[in-house]
Amino acid sequence: MSEPARHSGLGAHRQPERAERPAGGRHRARRAGLRLAAACAAALTLLTAAPAGALPAGGNVRPAADSSGTAEYPVVMTIDTLSPQVATPNGIVTITGQVTNAGKSAVKGAHAAVRKPYKPLDRRNDLAIVAERGTPDTKDGVELDSPQYALPELNPGQSQPYTLSVAVSDLGLSAGGAYELAVDAWGGTADNPRDRALGIARTFLPYNPGAEAQPTKVATVWPLVHPPVLAAQTVAGSDSDQPVPVLRDDSLATEFAPGGRLYELVDTGARLNGLTWVVDPDLLDAALAMTKTYRVQKPGTEGSGKSAKDDNTVQVQGGSPAAVAWLDKLRAAVAKPGSQVVALPYADPDLASIAHNGSDLAGMTTALGKAATAGRLTVEGRLAVDTRSDVAWPYQGHVDQQIAALAQQSGSGLVLVNGGSMPESDSLNYTPTAVRPIGNGQSAVVADETVSALFYQDLSSPQAQTRATQRFLAETFAITHEQPQNQRGLLVLPPRELSAANAKALASALQTADGKWISSVKLDTVVQSAADPKANTAVPAPTDYPTQSRASELPAADLSRTDDIQHDLDTLMRVLTLPQRVRGPFSAAMVRSLSTEWRSRPPAGSAYRAGVTGYLKELTNAVQVPKKNRVTLAGNTGLLQVSVRNDLTQTVTNLKLVLTSAQPNRLRVSKEEELVLPASQSVTLRFNAEAHNNGPVAMTAQLWTTGPDSRPYGEPQKFRVEVTSVTNGVLYVFAGAGLLLLLAALRFVRQRKRRGGQPHEDGDQPVGDGPAAGDGGAAGSAPRPTADGAEGGAAQESAADPAGAPAPDGTGRTDDTAGDGPAQTPRGSSPDGRDRAASDEKVGP
Numbered sequence: 001m002s003e004p005a006r007h008s009g010l011g012a013h014r015q016p017e018r019a020e021r022p023a024g025g026r027h028r029a030r031r032a033g034l035r036l037a038a039a040c041a042a043a044l045t046l047l048t049a050a051p052a053g054a055l056p057a058g059g060n061v062r063p064a065a066d067s068s069g070t071a072e073y074p075v076v077m078t079i080d081t082l083s084p085q086v087a088t089p090n091g092i093v094t095i096t097g098q099v100t101n102a103g104k105s106a107v108k109g110a111h112a113a114v115r116k117p118y119k120p121l122d123r124r125n126d127l128a129i130v131a132e133r134g135t136p137d138t139k140d141g142v143e144l145d146s147p148q149y150a151l152p153e154l155n156p157g158q159s160q161p162y163t164l165s166v167a168v169s170d171l172g173l174s175a176g177g178a179y180e181l182a183v184d185a186w187g188g189t190a191d192n193p194r195d196r197a198l199g200i201a202r203t204f205l206p207y208n209p210g211a212e213a214q215p216t217k218v219a220t221v222w223p224l225v226h227p228p229v230l231a232a233q234t235v236a237g238s239d240s241d242q243p244v245p246v247l248r249d250d251s252l253a254t255e256f257a258p259g260g261r262l263y264e265l266v267d268t269g270a271r272l273n274g275l276t277w278v279v280d281p282d283l284l285d286a287a288l289a290m291t292k293t294y295r296v297q298k299p300g301t302e303g304s305g306k307s308a309k310d311d312n313t314v315q316v317q318g319g320s321p322a323a324v325a326w327l328d329k330l331r332a333a334v335a336k337p338g339s340q341v342v343a344l345p346y347a348d349p350d351l352a353s354i355a356h357n358g359s360d361l362a363g364m365t366t367a368l369g370k371a372a373t374a375g376r377l378t379v380e381g382r383l384a385v386d387t388r389s390d391v392a393w394p395y396q397g398h399v400d401q402q403i404a405a406l407a408q409q410s411g412s413g414l415v416l417v418n419g420g421s422m423p424e425s426d427s428l429n430y431t432p433t434a435v436r437p438i439g440n441g442q443s444a445v446v447a448d449e450t451v452s453a454l455f456y457q458d459l460s461s462p463q464a465q466t467r468a469t470q471r472f473l474a475e476t477f478a479i480t481h482e483q484p485q486n487q488r489g490l491l492v493l494p495p496r497e498l499s500a501a502n503a504k505a506l507a508s509a510l511q512t513a514d515g516k517w518i519s520s521v522k523l524d525t526v527v528q529s530a531a532d533p534k535a536n537t538a539v540p541a542p543t544d545y546p547t548q549s550r551a552s553e554l555p556a557a558d559l560s561r562t563d564d565i566q567h568d569l570d571t572l573m574r575v576l577t578l579p580q581r582v583r584g585p586f587s588a589a590m591v592r593s594l595s596t597e598w599r600s601r602p603p604a605g606s607a608y609r610a611g612v613t614g615y616l617k618e619l620t621n622a623v624q625v626p627k628k629n630r631v632t633l634a635g636n637t638g639l640l641q642v643s644v645r646n647d648l649t650q651t652v653t654n655l656k657l658v659l660t661s662a663q664p665n666r667l668r669v670s671k672e673e674e675l676v677l678p679a680s681q682s683v684t685l686r687f688n689a690e691a692h693n694n695g696p697v698a699m700t701a702q703l704w705t706t707g708p709d710s711r712p713y714g715e716p717q718k719f720r721v722e723v724t725s726v727t728n729g730v731l732y733v734f735a736g737a738g739l740l741l742l743l744a745a746l747r748f749v750r751q752r753k754r755r756g757g758q759p760h761e762d763g764d765q766p767v768g769d770g771p772a773a774g775d776g777g778a779a780g781s782a783p784r785p786t787a788d789g790a791e792g793g794a795a796q797e798s799a800a801d802p803a804g805a806p807a808p809d810g811t812g813r814t815d816d817t818a819g820d821g822p823a824q825t826p827r828g829s830s831p832d833g834r835d836r837a838a839s840d841e842k843v844g845p
């Protein structure tokens with residue numbers, strides 16, 4: 001009877017049975033004594049159990065613990081190679097490995113030998129039980145008298161390689177199936193010369209005599225992803241339409257070269273049939289950018305957000321030959337008949353983080369949809385193949401209702417799922433086909449949890465590779481023979497950043513089983529299979545999402561800041577005359593900020609997001625009102641002059657400057673002024689000002705975009721206007737008039753006194769005064785208004801802006817201009833009066 005697929009991993013932890021010397025050969029006479037000796041070790045068995053290895057994918061495959069190195073079992077055994085990997089009738093199996101004395105006493109008179117298995121392991125749960133055994137067990141089989149490998153005396157810490165070749169007939173493999181293959185060390189130690197089992201190593205050996213069975217269709221995901229390296233910054237090249245890209249580091253140059261991870265993935269995958277290449281389009285763009293001259297940010301400057309310059313980047317002239325060769329090699333591999341290419345959304349955004357922490361951000365769903373479209377176009381353009389782009393692959397395949405809903409909203413009708421998220425019920429006694437409907441027209445392809453988890457382990461050592469490969473062969477053999485005439489589809493879902501060693505182990509397993517009990521097919525072949533009505537189709541609730549995976553998600557604050565980038569970028573796009581220089585790099589960088597690859601590199605992800613935000617702010621602030629502290633308006637009317645500076649290398653338009661008075665009842669200014677700013681220049685705008693009282697008035701200068709949906713641009717600039725001579729000028733007029741009246745009255749009184757009340761001969765001639773004409777000129781002329789009078793007052797800027805001194809003609813102009821002119825004055829110097837050359841330091845595109 002077959003086991004439910006739910007138990008395809010390990011069962012509950014069991015205490016290993018007491019090790020005893022199996023009967024057979026020259027050791028039969030000592031059977032009873034060995035049983036007694038083994039029984040004495042009962043207290044040690046819990047200490048010698050293999051620890052479970054935690055798997056990122058949530059799988060429950062444990063690395064085999066071949067021996068524990070305790071006083072009772074001091075020898076650690078390994079099986080490094082097994083040849084062939086599948087036993088055949090009348091064949092010979094060769095085993096190589098290492099014997100290491102991990103105890104504190106010398107190992108003496110020991111040998112290594114193969115144990116003959118009792119029976120095939122027909123159920124997947126039986127495989128799991130064998131894999132979790134630690135110390136030697138009677139269930140491991142009977143030791144063969146031949147072949148045996150005599151071991152020299154091994155002092156503590158010493159190792160000895162061994163090689164054993166055994167005939168398949170001696171192993172007693174009569175029926176087809178997956179068998180346990182164990183190699184143990186038998187002997188004594190200096191402190192305990194009793195002859196006993198000292199350690200054991202286990203693996204699996206499928207025996208395939210050619211029994212007819214419908215092969216299982218196996219679709220294998222072959223991921224090509226890498227943390228984003230393209231920065232938002234670019235540098236203007238000799239061709240203005242082709243800016244030089246900037247990379248945050250040069251790690252890809254190593255990965256593309258022979259021996260690098262990405263090189264080995266393509267080289268290994270090119271040899272496989274029916275492979276499903278899952279590609280991050282951003283990686284292809286980075287590779288293409290590296291085929292020509294590019295720049296790399298210097299260490300420590302990645303998150304600064306500064307423009308790319310010679311002092312913070314290094315130029316790689318001519319590009320990377322490794323990137324050129326890698327792209328050519330990849331194009332040839334994906335064009336192989338029977339292969340399929342799946343394009344991830346551009347930069348592989350973290351679907352789970354967005355679903356859990358950014359569902360209320362309106363721009364996220366739109367960004368995901370655009371990323372999917374951009375992903376398809378990029379992959380098809382770079383690789384010249386048809387692609388499928390409606391596939392969602394959430395982090396490590398974990399899914400819940402929120403993730404599935406977001407995937408569907410962003411256009412993904414197919415979700416790659418870890419089997420741990422959707423386990424099968426106990427009533428199902430076989431492994432169902434991988435594809436299944438999950439509602440609302442969406443389907444899931446559920447990967448086998450145990451098989452996929454094999455390749456989440458560290459497989460850098462030969463023994464680890466052999467262990468994973470042989471377990472894969474045993475598991476797939478058992479799946480096929482659960483229901484030999486019921487062909488099913490299986491999905492193998494390795495980790496996103498599949499290592500070169502793990503890829504080689506997976507490739508070896510696929511090549512060994514392909515054409516025997518499995519058939520390697522592309523993803524679409526499995527998807528098009530008929531769904532099993534008994535398979536689990538229930539998507540778990542968000543509360544069932546793995547806690548460890550949720551802890552590594554992008555927090556809501558980071559998602560919100562990234563969402564704000566889109567709003568700020570839209571504002572910047574409105575004013576640029578060459579928006580294509582900025583739109584592409586920034587739109588891509590915004591999605592890169594959300595990449596799933598940052599999960600394993602949180603500090604690098606934070607630095608990348610900070611760099612994108614900082615650079616966008618720097619570009620936006622390159623068009624600004626220069627800072628000023630105080631402006632003096634000497635009079636009740638005048639002109640307030642405000643400069644706007646453009647440090648970008650392109651003209652900006654669709655902008656207006658608005659001055660707002662905090663006290664319009666005291667100081668009122670004219671309406672806003674629209675402006676066009678040439679590249680690397682300043683423009684000065686003049687605003688009519690009307691003052692009613694002396695004293696300081698707070699003023700705000702704010703740039704706005706024009707159009708029906710006008711929005712603020714950049715930060716507001718606040719300054720103070722000091723109004724003088726408004727009330728004093730009026731008093732001067734009244735005081736002058738009063739003085740004239742007083743003088744006239746005094747003159748009249750004096751004349752009356754001199755005449756003594758008698759009329760003069762000439763009534764127009766004053767008594768005792770000079771000529772009438774002279775007196776009339778002094779008394780009848782009003783004082784002239786000065787430059788400080790009520791009219792024609794000048795607005796004078798403080799010492800913070802020395803160029804803003806009053807104009808000598810008394811027109812009331814302020815700031816850094818002299819003489820009349822147009823309302824907008826392009827200038828090649830900054831408003832503070834210092835000469836400034838046109839600079840390209842702000843925008844690279």
